[in-house]
Amino acid sequence: MAFSQEGRDRGLNPSVAVALPLQLVNNKEKCYQVIRMKCEDGVAFTFLPLNIRSEINFHINAGFALTSNRRSLWQDDGVSKEDIRVRWNDTLLYQEIPKAIINALEELKNQEHKGIIAKASFDILWPVLKIESSIFSRISIGFYEQIVRSEKKLFFSDFSKTWVNFHESYLAEFHMLPSNI
Numbered sequence: 224m225a226f227s228q229e230g231r232d233r234g235l236n237p238s239v240a241v242a243l244p245l246q247l248v249n250n251k252e253k254c255y256q257v258i259r260m261k262c263e264d265g266v267a268f269t270f271l272p273l274n275i276r277s278e279i280n281f282h283i284n285a286g287f288a289l290t291s292n293r294r295s296l297w298q299d300d301g302v303s304k305e306d307i308r309v310r311w312n313d314t315l316l317y318q319e320i321p322k323a324i325i326n327a328l329e330e331l332k333n334q335e336h337k338g339i340i341a342k343a344s345f346d347i348l349w350p351v352l353k354i355e356s357s358i359f360s361r362i363s364i365g366f367y368e369q370i371v372r373s374e375k376k377l378f379f380s381d382f383s384k385t386w387v388n389f390h391e392s393y394l395a396e397f398h399m400l401p402s403n404i
Contacts, residue, residue, distance in 0.1 A: 224314060229307050236286025239319045241327050243281050243348060248341050256341040257331060262351055267359075269293070278359040279350050281324060285315045298358050316358065321365035324350065328377050332386065345377070 224230050245255040265277035268284040273293055277283045288297040288308030297308035328348060334340040350363040370377065376386035 224307065224311055227307075230311070233288065233307055233311075235288060235307070235311050237319070238284070238286050239315060239323045240284045241281040241320065241323045242284070243327070245340075252338065254338060254341050257345070257348055259347045267296075277362075278357050279362050280348065281327075281350070283320055283362075285320060287315060288312050296358060312358070313361065316361040317365040318369075320362050321350075321369050324362075324366055325369060325373065325375060325377070329375060332377070345379070 224235065244258045244260060246258050248254055248256045260280040260282075262278050262280050263276060265279045266282050267273045267275040267277045267287065268282065269287045269289055270284065273287075273289070275295065288311045289295070290297065296312045297306065298312060299309050328345055331340055331345060331348070335342060335345075350366050371389050374388050374390075376388050376391075378387050378389065378392045379385075380387050380392065
């Protein structure tokens with residue numbers, strides 16, 4: 224879409240990146256731990272900070288299609304659904320930013336294996352699924368849909384001490400079990 228004539232005319236840029244905070248826990252070994260951001264602290268960027276909260280526990284830098292005053296993303300207002308800028312932002316939010324988050328999680332997993340990132344539960348970094356109608360809720364929905372379809376091993380099994388994908392995992396709600404078990 225960005226490389227179509229209309230996309231070039233509108234200046235659409237396919238760059239996407241996510242950022243999350245790390246904290247040094249061992250200065251001697253240069254080992255870091257990942258810190259979960261509060262959703263309200265996430266900020267959206269289009270190369271420079273926007274005055275827009277991403278409402279997700281990551282900072283997001285993407286080539287969003289913005290209104291001329293850079294105060295909001297182009298979004299469907301009931302009239303402009305077919306506008307390429309609306310479709311572009313939907314594609315970034317629903318497909319490309321979730322891919323960037325998955326890639327970031329994979330990289331954290333690789334860095335943990337090398338000892339650069341302290342062993343931690345990476346699921347604290349997964350986007351919070353918001354049911355609200357915010358334009359940024361599409362990121363969480365896209366992320367979880369991609370995780371379910373993916374073969375990427377982003378679930379750590381304490382039982383087998385291995386990384387598994389969604390199809391190889393079993394999810395349980397232990398709070399429903401009797402407390403004496």
